[in-house]
Amino acid sequence: MTQSAPPARRRIGSLAMLEKEVTIYIGGVHATDQPEVVKTLLGSCISVCLYDPQTHVGGMNHFMLPHASRDGGGADLTRFGVHAMDYLVSAMMKLGGDRRRFVAKCFGGAHVLDVQESAEGVPQQNIAFIRSFLAEEGFPMLAEDLGGYHPRHVRFYTATGRAQVKRVDGAQVRSRLLAREQARALTPPKFGVVELFD
Numbered sequence: 001m002t003q004s005a006p007p008a009r010r011r012i013g014s015l016a017m018l019e020k021e022v023t024i025y026i027g028g029v030h031a032t033d034q035p036e037v038v039k040t041l042l043g044s045c046i047s048v049c050l051y052d053p054q055t056h057v058g059g060m061n062h063f064m065l066p067h068a069s070r071d072g073g074g075a076d077l078t079r080f081g082v083h084a085m086d087y088l089v090s091a092m093m094k095l096g097g098d099r100r101r102f103v104a105k106c107f108g109g110a111h112v113l114d115v116q117e118s119a120e121g122v123p124q125q126n127i128a129f130i131r132s133f134l135a136e137e138g139f140p141m142l143a144e145d146l147g148g149y150h151p152r153h154v155r156f157y158t159a160t161g162r163a164q165v166k167r168v169d170g171a172q173v174r175s176r177l178l179a180r181e182q183a184r185a186l187t188p189p190k191f192g193v194v195e196l197f198d
Contacts, residue, residue: 019036026045027062027078027079027084028062032058033057036159044113044121044123045108046062047061047062048088048104051103052092053103056161066081089137099139100138105163106146151167
């Protein structure tokens, strides 16, 4: 689920490069061996920017929970961290990336809902999951901006592994994310009586 935007012009050394912009949403996974800018908007969700510094293969995902419910949640599996990470790693390896060189930058996990914070809340579960996953896989986390109370815009430059993060107003983003989900008529995953919004 990607959308293309006009290429952005950028200089690396003495070379001017055109970078296609790709936007991903919840459940999105995008990997490339071309110079691109992959971007997303995060609330309590997590986005991992993975990069192979030798082959310049890079990618990003955007997941909302660590694991699917037992029945699969009735939604795209890449909306869940364990599947989103496996899919991203596999996609990068198919493009020539070597998992022994993968490094990561992680963003998101903000408390964006107007509810009382809990030690077992979605943001904490997501943060704990991604830290554990990266440690177990041996992917060093070079940078992170996790937790807090502000949604984030993330831009990942696949040619260099650079990431930019901008914190944004929570109320404005909540309404935009909700409108986007309703417009796309996505089937929400099943979590009993709890409704989760990113």
